[in-house]
Amino acid sequence: MIFGLFGKRPDRMAPVNALLARIVAAAREPALYREGRVSDDFEGRFEALTLHVFLVLRRLRELPEPAAQAAQDLVDANFSYLELGFRQGGVSDVSVPKRLKKIGRSFYGRVGAYEEAFAAAAEPGALAAALSRNVSPQVDAEALARHVRAAAAHLATLDLDGILAADPIFPQFASSLSR
Numbered sequence: 001m002i003f004g005l006f007g008k009r010p011d012r013m014a015p016v017n018a019l020l021a022r023i024v025a026a027a028r029e030p031a032l033y034r035e036g037r038v039s040d041d042f043e044g045r046f047e048a049l050t051l052h053v054f055l056v057l058r059r060l061r062e063l064p065e066p067a068a069q070a071a072q073d074l075v076d077a078n079f080s081y082l083e084l085g086f087r088q089g090g091v092s093d094v095s096v097p098k099r100l101k102k103i104g105r106s107f108y109g110r111v112g113a114y115e116e117a118f119a120a121a122a123e124p125g126a127l128a129a130a131l132s133r134n135v136s137p138q139v140d141a142e143a144l145a146r147h148v149r150a151a152a153a154h155l156a157t158l159d160l161d162g163i164l165a166a167d168p169i170f171p172q173f174a175s176s177l178s179r
Contacts, residue, residue: 015164016073019056020081022169027052031173036147037140046082046103047135050110052170053078055148056163057111058118059155067160079104110134118152147173 027048033040038048053074060071082103086096113130120126127148132141151170158166 012069013073013077016070016077019164019169020053020074020077022167023052023056024049024081026168026170029173032144032147035140036144036173037136037138038144039136039138044136046106047110049078050107051114051131051135051144051148052151053107054111054114055151055155056169058115058152059158059163060160062156063160070160070164078107114148143174147171150174 027045032038032048033044038044056074057071060067060074079100083096083100086099113134114127117127117130128141128145131144131148132139135141135144154171155163155169163169
């Protein structure tokens, strides 16, 4: 993949870049947009990608080394992917760093909100509320929360090698329409 061309460690990045490609594919699943009502625009696709990257990062943080390094490599690959998207979208070289800084704040803000929602496990509506607030008010937050919980449960069964090899890495989105 192209991401390896930008990094200092293409041999180490190859499995992470392949993982990111599978995460991107999951974040582009049409049912998320059709049935889950995630808006099919830049912001909606960014929110879907951020949510799926968060789930993998959350699991990697629970695993022993070298999972922490894989998590950092995943964050690096994710931002390289976003940067490439800006550049291919015609954003000037001068504006790219500003856009990346803004998107970085958004990414880490979402990660923090989703972490808080998971930490509030005793509060069943916390995750749906965080998703509604961050993804968009029109999103089917309950269906998306079910998807996120199913994905987190699936990831909890995988070790680092399993995460790097899983294809698909997430269960398919299932809304109340498809139940």
